Amino acid sequence: MITAALQEREHYLNASYGIKSWLLTKDHKRIGLLYLATITLFFFLGGAFATLIRIELLTPQGDLVSSETYNKLFTMHGVAMVFFFLIPAIPATLGNFFLPLMIGARDLAFPRINLLSWYLLVIGGLLSLYAMLAGGVDTGWTFYTPYSTSYSNTWVIATALGIFVAGFSSILTGLNFIVTVHRMRAPGMTWFRLPLFVWSTYATSVIQVLGTPVLAVTIILLFCERVFHLGIFDPTRGGDPVLFQHLFWFYSHPAVYIMVLPAMGVISELVSVYSRKPVFGYHFVAFASVAIAVLGFLVWGHHLFVSTQSLYAGLVFSFLSYFVAIPSAIKVFNWTATLYKGSISYDTPMLYAFGFIGLFTIGGLTGLFVAALGFDVHVTDTYFVVAHFHYIMVGGTIMAYLGGLHYWWPKMTGRMYPEGWAKLSALVIFLGFNLTFFPQFVLGYLGMPRRYHVYPPEFQVLHVLSTAGASVLAVGYVIPMIYFIWSLRYGKVAGANPWGATGLEWKTASPPPAHNFDETPIVTHEAYDYRAVMGEVEVG
Amino acid sequence: MASEGRAETLALREQFDTEEQQKDASTLGMWIFLITEIMFFGGLFLVYIVYRSANAGVFAVASSSLKVYVGAANTVVLLCSSLTMVLAVRGAQLGERKTIVLFLILTLILGGVFLGVKAYEWNEKFQEHHVPGAAFHFEGLPPELQGRAQLFFSLYFAMTGLHAMHMVIGVGILSVLIWQARKGTYSAAYMTPVDVSGLYWHFVDIIWIFLFPLLYLIDRHLGK
Ligand code: HEM
């Protein structure tokens, strides 16, 4: 009966049919789903490369692939995961879908540009994919010159152009979000009533808009050097390869916050809903996002400690890097304080939130280790760094992404996911993740360099542990994939507000109508005011 | 005044509540886009400044081979084009279709002149072997400094090339605007595209205002 009602009511999924209605859609919700499908493909592609890497590292000898192939594997793993999965992950899927809903808008400010952004990501992705199939790239995702300009005989240009095009996707998404938050808020939705997910997505957009163009121009210079033989980073003509590193990291350090800030936004939502309390210190958490966005631009030099950067520059960058820890720690403390005396329920999204808080803390603290000049000289370019950023990017961002996906799934599809399986896979992911990456801290500390496929036999035990963990992790990622698809047909039908959450996105039907709200909502409460939703919660 | 055009041209897009909101959003969007452009060219300027300060002498010599009068002429052309662009926007505000079309066409022509002069200048560089690559040669500099002279010309081509690319895009935008303005799409009540395209055009103009002294004028007397 309910199912029949669901099928009859018009919503964004059944408002029109056919492949064209998707490929030419201007509905931010559909575009969000297009992104979801696209980045999922890239996630599994990147995962396939990772699988090969981990299998190769089972033994100290290079027996599965040659060193050239190995170089290509880790490069393509990094490119697929960073540029085509993590950077678009939360903003372009969950952000696209929910930002307008959360502020009570009918759509983003520029729906056609939003669609264009998706096409740009696809075109960029296809370019890079073409490079991968045609023969691959072996420069590392960092494309350091002069190797990438003068020596590598692989598909540098196609890959770099793919990233360039995808960069414009990121810029346009950021631009769209900023204008939307400034100009499209519903009546009564003041800045300090915005859900914290909106704040962090907004801060992310600022980084995307300010940082990505610098990557774009850097890629153009790389391109000109490889194709037109300009000599901008060529040391034989007085060019400076370290300047390339500065430009690259001027984008790519802030880019790590493009990856993690939206994740923090998701966690703020989750922690609040499942402890039924407003986020402790709302203003601090909101401003911490902005502070991270700003400070993130001042610390890129910590990636150049062992380049020819001067010692004084190193000292300053080291010092400034510590400052980023302050707003990050504010967030962690405030989430924890939110839990205090909350009535906590352990639904799957909350399990992911707990996972995020723990793993992000480890990732962030080891970030401080590597930001310490003296310690970093010991561990730079080792597995310690690899473990550090995987704790943040996989343990942090992907956990939050999955948490958010579970939390909002009922809103997106109108169906619940199966709670039992979801809890099981959250657990598998958490265990698999730690088994994969914790040994890498030890490996790195003991001196295992990154980007090598042969290693001294005494490291084998730790590598085998890591590969075993990766297998568990892979299982953990496949299970949600299956039950999410399953739930589209067989999942329990979800009501408008299955979690008793406060955001405007829960005030409209699940799935939402094509124009989001039957009538424009008027906001009269602060965010996370649970007294206001008391009567609304549907049990079931 | 422009009342007949109103109904079909004012198309208020469905995501907006009011025309004012729609116009505000477009303008803000363009300003943010221009900020991204500043970061884009900013990276390039940074590279230039770093190399210029590290190789001041060679850069002065290399830059003195550029013809100031060509750069200066192009500066004048672009400044005039900014004026005609403003007049086109003014025409749109007043809802005078003929004025819009006239000044947009003038802007387009001036943009074309700029690109023509640029092409002429680049062509000269090819003939003088001042294009980076195997055939590069700069008379009067010892072999060990040839590379650094190439560095200057690498930057010259990268910076003027990217600027010219923005000009080409601008010319494309102008063409669309002219076509639409002739159809009567723009009126006093609806002129946002003209307005924001104007912002873009001025921006590209300003970039040149920075490029000209950086590439042509600094320390010229030292290079002679
Ligand atoms: C919050 C999200 C963060 C992410 C996503 C992240 C990600 C990364 C990545 C990808 C790398 C490796 C880059 C490479 O060489 O390929 C890296 C290295 C590094 N990170 Fe983080 N990081 C984060 C937070 C931090 C924090 C909070 C700090 C310090 C306060 C920090 C300090 C460093 C340092 C110093 C390195 C360079 C280590 C070396 O190469 O020796 N990171 N991080």
Ligand SMILES: [Cu+2]
């Ligand atoms: Cu960094």
